[in-house]
Amino acid sequence: MEIKFENVGYIYNEKTPLAKEVLKDLNIEIKPNQINAIIGKSGSGKTTIIEMINALIIPTTGRIKVDNFLIEPEKRIVNIELLRFQVGLIFEFPEEQFFNSTVEKEISFGLKTFKYKTDEINKRVKNALQMVGLDESYLSRNPHTLSSGEKRKVAITSILVFNPKVIIFDEPTVGLDSNSKNNLIRLIKMLKNKYHKTIVIVSQDVDFLHKLVDYIFVLSDKKIILEGNKYEVFSQVEKLKEHGIGVPKIIEFTHKILVNKGVKMGYRDEIKDLIKDIYRHVT
């Protein structure tokens, strides 16, 4: 599914004394069926971008193409619900929005609102649960009593029931321990590989992103300052630091070796591969 930003700008509180421009002449093409990431300091406009993809925010200039939909200033979007079914957005701390007494009610709430038939709802809930790896015993449980990792899965399930083509995650790892993070990595990879979803993740957790992303956009000063696959982006250590963005620990370390000793190491994903390189160099 095509997602393309063309010269998009956004000004909060436009035409008021509080007007603040957060994005200017932004051009982005999200890679379909891949795991895309948008990184940048807080306040750089990352969340504004993702909220534009399902038209929660309409750009003040330029336009966004999402499949057959056009999102542009002062134009009504026909069938906006259809757009929002196709683009699922999972907010930061999604569990804070739980308001039902059982997981089943929580997950099926959206479908009921749109008057889906009971059989269809049951089928979709069952499928979505299976996708995230929760068994049906969870359906009768109170969502507020689940662990943080399980709560995130329930929140993701309540989006998956709409069978979206695109799934957007806003800071998905905040508050999660490393066990839950690793589960989330497996889940997101499966959504891409097995179910062919397009994934967009906004996150400051570069060590998490390093383990799963295919393509990265770096946002700073209202525009994209760098984009490419993770190797192309994270190898720009100095440039990222200048813009207040960290790099994965393994890259930071190999960069230290280069700066302090003039030794260039390869780009490695795993410590065990890095160790082999170090062994070759120092013995």
Next chain:
Amino acid sequence: MENILVIKDLNFKYHNKPIFNNFNLTIKKGTWVTVIGPNGGGKSTLIKIIVGLLPAEGYIAVDNILKNKDNIKEIRKKIGVIFENPENTFVAETVMDEIAFALENLEMNKEEIKQKIMEVSEYLNITDILEKNPFQLSGGQKQLVALASVLVLEPKILILDEAINRVDYLDRENILKVLQKLNKEKGITIINITHDIEEALYGDDVILIDNGKIILNGSKELVFKEEKIFNKIGLDLPFMAELSLNLMYYDLVDRMIFDMDEMVDTLWK
């Protein structure tokens, strides 16, 4: 070394489910302890019990004062707590008034309040934002304001409950360095509860809590050697600890090295 916090035979149930069963813990004065463990293991509950937000049975002594129902105010004065979302505790329209709030409640005179605020603000390097609205600051600045509001009360222990979770990378490093300075120069004991295991490298000791029990407790050098226990619980080690263990396996280094520059220098002697 003197103990600043002693917990003995602590028992606590939540909705009839036992969380702590004869739990014991001591923390030495002036150390920086990082408390880690899986979600739902009891970390935040423990803090709430210590500051008297949750009732529990057992012996708790803070700075040699045995906690009972009559002296909770005295105990709280010794402990400053910083939570994940500082906005929840902001009450004033300027940073200056925000920091002054607790002191005004203690009926301190205006001159003294001002002097204390200036002292702490200079220490934390936030004098340039004193006139600003605390709600309009960056995540990192908000946490520094929360820290200042607690520090003016001169606590003996500073507890951080996931406090820098939502803070930007550069601000995060800045706050951790400020905490290091407070710990080393002012001798304030720091208890940092976090999911980000990398933060443990800024401190001395590490306590791993799971299911209401202390699984590991000791210096970071010793705790992070227990790779198997971490694997079993499903927690990652900090990057430098994992790297050190792997390099030790190949005899390339002979100890845990947490500083990247030191590691590079040791490898390329």
